[in-house]
Amino acid sequence: MSVAGTLALAAVESLGAAARATAVAPPTGLSTAFVGDAVDWEFVFRNADYLGVGALLTIGLTVASILLGFVVGFPAGAVEVYGDGYLKRAVNVAGVVLRGTPIVVILIVMYFVVGVPQINLGVVSISSAMTAGILGLGLRSAAYQSQIFRATLASVDDGQLEAGRSLGLSRFEAVRYVVVPQALRRSIPGFQNEFTIVLKDTSIVFAIGLAELLTRGYDLFSEQTTAVLEVILFISAIYFVLTFTTNRALDRLGSYYAIPEGEST
């Protein structure tokens, strides 16, 4: 059930179809093979709000999953560095299992096996598929984010913790006030990767029946099979805008909190 493979095949066929189409219809000045067909673009724009709803779902899933991933993944990373005994082992095993399981399997388990309920928050109600999607993507992201934070927490020199403790800070306080602020700064590049991965992996929720951006694109070009290229380009542009703006925002955050470095040592 390779979605990517199916899409790639469809895209290739569509390019062929586009080429044939331009051979019949007179070209409008430019070669239209790589920018698509006017009729198909018109089809895409007519359905832009259908795709827009998918984009909103994608954004919602990404934000919720990344947040859940942070809230669970950060403490998990800290336990892997500073914890011991059963807790550390449990966190470690959970991480290995989550990272070693295909995301489709995680989502299907959440939805069909665990059977998470619908959640009513008064104003909005979150469907059980959406809840399963957030939990699945979020917990897997937690497993990866824990490794980002484990690495950056461990990268802070031991002398920092020792200096904090020499002032009379408890171990927890020294980690909290001295190590964590430095580790979080170092986590930003890894976090950017993780964000991009989660954003693109939200497409896998089609497996539990959620129609996010890519699934809706698939629906659209199934309806008008000559428009595969146009739909894919349009969707890619949305993904690009989302990843680009978020990464730039995180770059900004990184340079705002960057620790000044002088020339002298």
Next chain:
Amino acid sequence: MSDDDFLRVTDVSKWYGEEQVLHDVSFEMDRGDVTVLIGPSGSGKSTMLRCVNRLAEAQEGSILLDGEEVLSPDLDVDELRREVGMVFQGFNLFAHLTAVGNVALGPRRVLGLSETEARERAEDQLERVGLGEQFDSYPAELSGGQQQRVGIARALAMEPKLMLFDEPTSALDPELIGEVLEVMHGLVDEGMTMLVVTHEMSFARAVADEVVFLDDGRVVERGPPEQLFERPEEERTGRFLERIASHD
């Protein structure tokens, strides 16, 4: 050796695994004393120093500070460290905080001072070590000598009753050592009780009340600097001092 010694270290031994790094080390200090620990690298002098604030754990012996047993398992180590300042060889300044932030952290988070009080205290301490112009500089923006003075100010801001110096000038370029020693001389003049591990023999000669020579984790010889430096009784002490002198 009176009953009211301020710091009394008695027969302290420590092992790293199988290897014994301290063998029955003993010495004592009065309030306001400066004791300098000297010895070749690996002699255990830094380890001995770190046992006093429990950054290293001694397995045997006794360390009485102001009448309290430091090595007692019931001791609150955080409270002990609140009262014992430490200056590190590698400075260990908090890299993400300014000079003021470094010095204010302890007063703010350990002593519970308000933001403003902690900042004021930090500024006072930085002025005390001659860094009135560098309040908002980050460690990486400071020279090594300036960083170490921030390190001293950070320890002083807790108003410790004992200061530990672990080779405070060993990581510094020669031209930067003077400014740190000058601050330390100032502390001696103010009557601070100081236990110092250093290779700066001129400093030891000038200010130490007692010099303790350690080798192989044992106290080989101890005494006032003029005696230990001019008329060492042990052959090993003499050899060590000659080696050091040839590098000066």
